[in-house]
Amino acid sequence: MSGPKTADIRKAADEMMKLLEELAAFSTPGEGVTRLLYTPEWSEAQQFLLRRIEDSGLEAYADRVGNVYGRLAGTQSGGGVVLTGSHIDTVVSGGRYDGAYGVAASLTALQYLKAAYGPPLRMLEAVSFAEEEGSRFPLTFWGSGNVTGLYEEGSGADDCRDGEGTTLREAMDRCGLESRRDSSLRSDVAAYVELHIEQGIMLERTGKQIGVVEAIAGQRRFAVTVKGTANHAGTTPMGLRSDALAAAAEMALLLETWAVRAGDPLVATVGRLEVVPNTPNVIPGEVSFTLDIRHSREAELERFCEDVLEAFGGVAKRRGVSVSVERRLSAVPAPMAPELQKELVSICESQGRTWRSMVSGAGHDAQLFAPRCRTAMIFVPSRAGISHSPDEYTSPEELAAGLEVLIALLYKLGYEETDEAIDAPNNMKERWA
Structure with a gap:
């Protein structure tokens, strides 16, 4: 990859910031952003993303629990999918970056790569997971958990209730998901990459632009x-x-x-x-x-x-x-793939960015993929370490830096002819067994 053109990456970053602003509007009234699983605000946000994906020229689809995907098909048959994204739900009165940044960046990255380089060798997909936070129902990682097999198909949906007594299945039905019979479980993901705000103070305190995550605690x-x-x-x-x-x-x-x-x-x-x-x-x-x-x-x-x-x-x-x-x-702790950490360090240095290796004390969707496929996490700074709050903030320049690092890694994983960072299909199947 010769590197994205400065003007092009700035345009992509502007588009990402616009998408973040648009997503923040899908919220219940009140301070900050509140977008809980299977509420009208959540459903409208996911439908908005489906339309945006379709308009961008990517293939758009959703699975039975409401995870939303944007697909950029590869030219090689077989092999594994390179998946990137984060979650769409929030805590009550949360910020506009937690989860949503990774979703907006992943979609923007695929659009940029498609326009700049055409179809990849390996399929690239961006995902907006239905839920990660556990803010409405007494569970977490409902979106990525259905993809990775943490939750058995439909298991517990009739017994799991929110504070008002609504079951998880009833909430799904109200969002129009009851007619979907396609499974959320996937066995084709060979690599997962998640870009996220740090939700801590270490990058800001040490003056580093990028965090290369070693493990999720x-x-x-x-x-x-x-x-x-x-x-x-x-x-x-x-x-x-x-x-x-x-x-x-x-x-x-x-x-x-x-x-x-x-x-x-x-x-x-x-x-x-x-x-x-x-x-x-x-x-x-x-x-x-x-x-x-x-x-x-x-x-x-x-x-x-x-x-x-x-x-x-x-x-x-x-x-x-x-x-x-x-x-x-x-x-259990979830170590990230050493070879992808090495690639991220190389990318940061080639882009002239300061970086540090670090452990994530917060949980993320990436920890569910780490035992099953090659997984990487990229952090950008959070002002004063504040997250899960209306005061959550990361500057546009810092968000754009994370986007550029993500684009470079996705190019490496999706477009290069020889890439040891992607498992062969047989190895991938073993990991998912």
Whole structure:
């Protein structure tokens, strides 16, 4: 690839920014962008994308759960598909870049490549996944999870309900998806590339333009319950108390101390705290809190969790309270393909861009593809590290830089005659077995 012409890439970047602005309009009224799975706003946004894809000359289609695709057919028969994209849904009162940037960039990249170089050797597809955030229903990665086989066909759709009691299947039916019988599951994806805002502060703080993701961190979530004895705050001596809140507070501080000592990339958080009876003049008798612990290496993540929970037991015994722990989530780390990381570094250097290797502490659709095919993630900076907020912002120049890196990698994967970064079909099938 001789490199995109400056004027052409600027035009493509302008088109991407326009598409981002148009997508942001599909939102419920209120601050920020709210576009939840299978709501009218979500449905209208996906229909808008289908029309936009058709107008661009790409082949447009949607699958049974509402994932929207734009296809640029290749000239070689057989082999695998190079897939790129992100998700269309948002959190409540979220920003306009999380997910949507990757969708807008992927469609723009395919349009640019088609206009500049014609048909690729290998099929390229852009995707707008139906859901990733888990903001409406008690599940995540519904879009990419149906593509990769995380969810069995239709499994749980009648039992999974939102806060108003609507089942997932009912919500799908209201969007007109009940008549679709084509499967979302795919076994033809040989590579997946996702461009995303960092949702953190490291790129901005270190002055780097591009983040080359090494891995998406594994995650453990626990629900912890500490039980003591509720008693009168004025008549119970300090030495005779079984204070559940004091014990829980010591556990939270222990978690923070050990996490700081462990160092990056481990992070650990007590996120939600509930106190019973939660009144001013009663010693707390029961406290429930959540743990969120993440690390890019599975063995270290599991060992840290085991050690911390054992230490919690020691705190409970010393303070005369009981502690019980329920594991709520166990997600393994997802390493990105080393060969694609190497390609991204080469692209950044050839384009004169500053870059850094980094771990993603947040979850992404890419983590579902990583065990199944060659996968890469590209980050661009987030101002002040803010995301999932109306204040989420990345400058047009930074967004354009990510687009240009994405275009170069897709050219490498789709247009070059010899490319070891793409699995042969037999190897690809083994990965999806």
